Amino acid sequence: MKIDIIRKAPVDMDCSIIFQEENGALDKVELLPQNIAQAAQVYCKSEDFKFAYGDIKNFALVNGTQRQNIILLGAGNKNELNNNKVRNLLASAIRLAGKLKAKQIYLFQGFDCPINDVAFGHLLSETALLVTYQFNKYLSSAKNASEIEALHYMLLSKNTRHLNRGIVEGRIYAETTNFARNLVNEPANVINPENLAETAKQAALQYGFSIDVHSLDKLKRIKMDAFLAVGRGSTHEPKLIIMRHLGNPEHHQETIALVGKGITFDSGGYCIKSAQGMLNMKDDMGGAAAVIGTMCAIASLKLKLNVIGIIAACENMISGDAFHTGDIITSMSGKTIEVVNTDAEGRLTLCDAINYAIEKEHCERIIDIATLTGAAVTALGTQIAAVLTNNESWLEQLKNAAAFTGENIWQLPAFEEYKELIKSEIADLKNSGGPSAGTITAGLFLQEFVQNKPWLHIDIAGTAFKDKESGIYNYGATGAGVRLLTTLLKYME
Numbered sequence: 001m002k003i004d005i006i007r008k009a010p011v012d013m014d015c016s017i018i019f020q021e022e023n024g025a026l027d028k029v030e031l032l033p034q035n036i037a038q039a040a041q042v043y044c045k046s047e048d049f050k051f052a053y054g055d056i057k058n059f060a061l062v063n064g065t066q067r068q069n070i071i072l073l074g075a076g077n078k079n080e081l082n083n084n085k086v087r088n089l090l091a092s093a094i095r096l097a098g099k100l101k102a103k104q105i106y107l108f109q110g111f112d113c114p115i116n117d118v119a120f121g122h123l124l125s126e127t128a129l130l131v132t133y134q135f136n137k138y139l140s141s142a143k144n145a146s147e148i149e150a151l152h153y154m155l156l157s158k159n160t161r162h163l164n165r166g167i168v169e170g171r172i173y174a175e176t177t178n179f180a181r182n183l184v185n186e187p188a189n190v191i192n193p194e195n196l197a198e199t200a201k202q203a204a205l206q207y208g209f210s211i212d213v214h215s216l217d218k219l220k221r222i223k224m225d226a227f228l229a230v231g232r233g234s235t236h237e238p239k240l241i242i243m244r245h246l247g248n249p250e251h252h253q254e255t256i257a258l259v260g261k262g263i264t265f266d267s268g269g270y271c272i273k274s275a276q277g278m279l280n281m282k283d284d285m286g287g288a289a290a291v292i293g294t295m296c297a298i299a300s301l302k303l304k305l306n307v308i309g310i311i312a313a314c315e316n317m318i319s320g321d322a323f324h325t326g327d328i329i330t331s332m333s334g335k336t337i338e339v340v341n342t343d344a345e346g347r348l349t350l351c352d353a354i355n356y357a358i359e360k361e362h363c364e365r366i367i368d369i370a371t372l373t374g375a376a377v378t379a380l381g382t383q384i385a386a387v388l389t390n391n392e393s394w395l396e397q398l399k400n401a402a403a404f405t406g407e408n409i410w411q412l413p414a415f416e417e418y419k420e421l422i423k424s425e426i427a428d429l430k431n432s433g434g435p436s437a438g439t440i441t442a443g444l445f446l447q448e449f450v451q452n453k454p455w456l457h458i459d460i461a462g463t464a465f466k467d468k469e470s471g472i473y474n475y476g477a478t479g480a481g482v483r484l485l486t487t488l489l490k491y492m493e
Helices: 034-047 083-099 117-131 161-185 193-207 216-221 225-231 281-301 346-359 374-380 392-405 416-422 438-447 482-492
Strands: 002-006 015-020 056-063 066-074 104-109 150-154 210-214 239-246 256-266 306-316 328-330 336-338 365-370 384-389 408-411 455-459
Touching: 002 117, 002 161, 015 034, 015 083, 034 056, 034 066, 056 083, 066 083, 083 117, 083 392, 117 150, 117 161, 161 193, 161 281, 161 482, 193 210, 193 239, 193 256, 193 281, 193 306, 216 225, 225 306, 225 328, 225 346, 239 281, 239 346, 256 281, 256 346, 256 482, 281 306, 281 365, 281 482, 306 346, 346 365, 346 438, 365 482, 374 384, 374 438, 384 392, 384 438, 392 408, 392 455, 392 482, 416 438, 438 455
Parallel strands: 002 150, 015 066, 015 104, 104 150, 256 306, 256 365, 365 455, 384 408
Antiparallel strands: 056 066, 210 239, 239 306, 328 336, 384 455
């Protein structure tokens, strides 16, 4: 989709969005043709439409065979707008334009937005590309496919440099998020560990970061036995994917690790999930998709940071060689783990990946992101990701990033007392603390492997997938974490 800024409205506009503050004067909207302004005034009066926040209406102007769709979008009190409010308003209007089968959209804004030009341009392009995303690959005929070809922002100002910069940045955010969405939306018979690694290699070529992939023999030699235990039940060989963006190679001490959970399908193992619980387990590599998407984004943005993306990719399946409850396994770090639940497998892969990041890649900061616990969904629902940390100042930067991207997060306490729940009588740790405080104990398990380095744990179990359209998302994968992590890293540059 083309997104640009133009200064003259064509006569035969397909679809116009009039974005106005509450009780704003339509005849003063910049560049809005007089006939549309007059028609909108009449319509607003007849419908008592005041442009209150979130209000949206559409009507059509018909002249012979020509039909022009007009969408009225209420901004409410402009001084109360923030990034996410504007993002959601634009999303509702662009989605409606798509349903009206619009090809060319013209956005007219009737007020001075309190958001700066770079941020507004970013929101404009990011929202347009995220809202119009569809995963129609396996449909015989593309259901609800968007026909939108271009979004034109109508602006009289001659200085558009900052807006255009934001438009370019927003496109990068959206395209890499959509890349991650595609990965998660693909079924498990398409995205298995080998194919995930191959897709990451293709992304490295396209976006310009380096990559290594370790196979079974190498993983055995370096004793990633916790990771390998999870993958034992599958016919698909585990893969360790290591991606490197060295934007500031002279400062290796600041290398940041992004560790993503890469379970391409999770049956639960011998602690098998219910049929309903297994339905969307293709999304259990949502953390891996977020890491790959983020690596693509930061390489495109050419951030001056050293970032290592690590994914321990495997399937958690059942076979004669699958791991059992009661097994004791030794992690790469040397810590022993009693397996009390084979469906608490993600943390077993992540703990070895975290240790690899520290010991082999010499990373000094650790971020792990995972669809890790159903407890996170129980606690926070589907709109908020859970976060645990040992570094409050870094968390503040993450909160600022979340405020910009609209990806809500909430900190859960890393109480030392809860470590009692993951203590084992016969090993160093248990891989599950039971039903109480499940998200916290999963995070505390991972904290045992970070060696006191600054650490953020992000549980996106509730936010990685939508079962209906909402805000900037349609049904399916959200690409949760790509925009959040990219923004955090951008702030750290």
